[in-house]
Amino acid sequence: GQQLNxxxxxxxxxxxxxxxxxxxxxxxxxxxxxxxQDPGExxxxxxxxxxxxxxxxxxxxxxxxxxxxxxxxxxxxxSIPSDVxxxxxxxxxxxSQGNLIFxxxxxxxxxx
Amino acid sequence: xxxxxxxxxxxxxQFGKPVTLSCSQTLNHNVMYWYQQKSSQxxxxxxxxxxxxxxxxxxxxxxxxxxxxxxSFCFLDIRSPGLGDAAMYLxxxxxxxxxxxxxxxxxxxxxxx
Numbered sequence: 066g067q068q069l070n071x072x073x074x075x076x077x078x079x080x081x082x083x084x085x086x087x088x089x090x091x092x093x094x095x096x097x098x099x100x101x102q103d104p105g106e107x108x109x110x111x112x113x114x115x116x117x118x119x120x121x122x123x124x125x126x127x128x129x130x131x132x133x134x135x136x137x138x139x140x141x142x143x144s145i146p147s148d149v150x151x152x153x154x155x156x157x158x159x160x161s162q163g164n165l166i167f168x169x170x171x172x173x174x175x176x177x
Numbered sequence: 178x179x180x181x182x183x184x185x186x187x188x189x190x191q192f193g194k195p196v197t198l199s200c201s202q203t204l205n206h207n208v209m210y211w212y213q214q215k216s217s218q219x220x221x222x223x224x225x226x227x228x229x230x231x232x233x234x235x236x237x238x239x240x241x242x243x244x245x246x247x248x249s250f251c252f253l254d255i256r257s258p259g260l261g262d263a264a265m266y267l268x269x270x271x272x273x274x275x276x277x278x279x280x281x282x283x284x285x286x287x288x289x290x
Contacts, residue, residue: 095275095276096275096276096277098278098279100281105265105284105286106283106284107181107183107267107269107281107282107283107284108220108267108281109281110278110279110280110281113278115276153219153220155279157275157276158275159275160274160275160276161274161275162274162275163208163210163225163227163271163273163274163275163277163279164222164225164234165220165222165279167219167220168219169218169219170219
C-alpha cells in the first residue's frame, strides 16, 4: 500500500528552538494535512495544503506542499512547552478519495 | 462551536461481548470516518460513509460494522471484541471526500478484558 515516510521519528529540543519535520512519498498527493495529537486525545488539524508549492502559516507553524507533490514539511518556530505531542502528516491521493494516508508521526519533547 | 463528539470517552467490555461506540457531529459534513489507533501508531481507516453510502476498507475485519442513521450520527459496532481490538477509536468528518480537511473527535479508548 501507499506509504508516507515521516522524519524524524522523535525530537528532543530546548524551549525557544525551531523545529522542522517532513514527510516524503514515492506517490503524488493531492492534499497534505498536518495534525498534532496529545495523549488520550484525537488529532487536531494544524494546517491543510492543497496546491503544489503552497506555503501556509498558522501562528508559529509553517507548512509547505512540495513542488513535486511528493513531500511536505512543517516548521515550528520558537517552541514552547505546550508544543509537546505527536505530529502526524497525512496525505490524500486524489479528490475522489477521502482516505488519509498517515505518516508514523514525530514525537516532540520540549525541555523548559 | 461546531464539533465532533464521541461517547463514551472510555469503554470497557468483556471478550466477545458486543460493544457500540457513537459519534455525532454538528458540522453538517457529508462524510464520516472511523479510524482505529493502537498505541504509538498512526490512525488506520476502518470505513467511511459518504452520506448514506458505506465504504469499507479491504482489510477491515468483518467483526467491525457501522451504521449511520442520519447525517449527524454514526456508530461503530464491534460484534465480538477480541483482546487485539483494544485501541483508541477515532471518528472524523469532512465536508466532502478528497481535497477537504478532516476533523477528528476526541476518541473512545476501548479496553477488552
